[in-house]
Amino acid sequence: MNFELEGMRSLVDKLNAAGAKMGGPEMKKALRAGGRVIEDAMVERAPMMLDAKTPGSDSLEPGELKGGMRVAIVEGENGLEALIGPNSKVAHVARFVEYGHRQVSGGYLKLLGNGKSRGPGTAGIDVPAYPFLRPAFEASMGEVATAMEESLQQSFREVLG
Numbered sequence: 001m002n003f004e005l006e007g008m009r010s011l012v013d014k015l016n017a018a019g020a021k022m023g024g025p026e027m028k029k030a031l032r033a034g035g036r037v038i039e040d041a042m043v044e045r046a047p048m049m050l051d052a053k054t055p056g057s058d059s060l061e062p063g064e065l066k067g068g069m070r071v072a073i074v075e076g077e078n079g080l081e082a083l084i085g086p087n088s089k090v091a092h093v094a095r096f097v098e099y100g101h102r103q104v105s106g107g108y109l110k111l112l113g114n115g116k117s118r119g120p121g122t123a124g125i126d127v128p129a130y131p132f133l134r135p136a137f138e139a140s141m142g143e144v145a146t147a148m149e150e151s152l153q154q155s156f157r158e159v160l161g
Contacts, residue, residue: 026155027080028073033151034144035071035082041136042069042085047097065090065097085133100129 046066053061060068068090072083086094102109103124110118117123 026152026159029155030148030151031073031080031082032071034148035073035084037143037147038084038137038140039069039071041140042133045132045136046094047130047132060090060093065093068094084137094133096127097130098133099131100127102126 043066046069048066049060049062051062053059065086068087069085070083070087074081074083085091103126104119104121105124106122107120109121109123112118
């Protein structure tokens with residue numbers, strides 16, 4: 001008994017070509033799609049200062065923390081990686097908000113292990129943590145997989161034509 005499948009060679013050729021094309025740009029596209037899901041969740045949860053910036057203050061402009069989220073695709077040790085979160089301009093403020101901080105005026109104030117402090121600054125109030133980066137990441141993981149899968153399926157359909 002003999003079988004002959006017509007078109008099998010063409011299918012194998014298309015699949016081999018798709019594998020070569022799906023590696024770089026298409027994977028970056030899928031990572032970016034997944035990263036944007038997390039970025040959107042971070043932007044949605046990021047607090048926004050409603051008051052105008054005080055003259056002489058070094059605080060961010062209203063809405064700058066929300067606008068400072070980004071997705072960057074880089075080549076890492078294990079291949080492509082998506083770096084998602086605050087850009088370098090707002091990262092320090094995002095850390096203050098995420099983990100909480102102590103307002104200090106008049107310079108710096110270093111807390112020592114024995115409960116004392118050192119430095120010319122005076123401690124003000126302790127600002128509580130307002131986590132928004134980690135909860136956004138954790139809440140959006142299911143959607144990330146879906147977005148990446150849809151992106152790869154679309155790319156695969158385009159490559160196979």
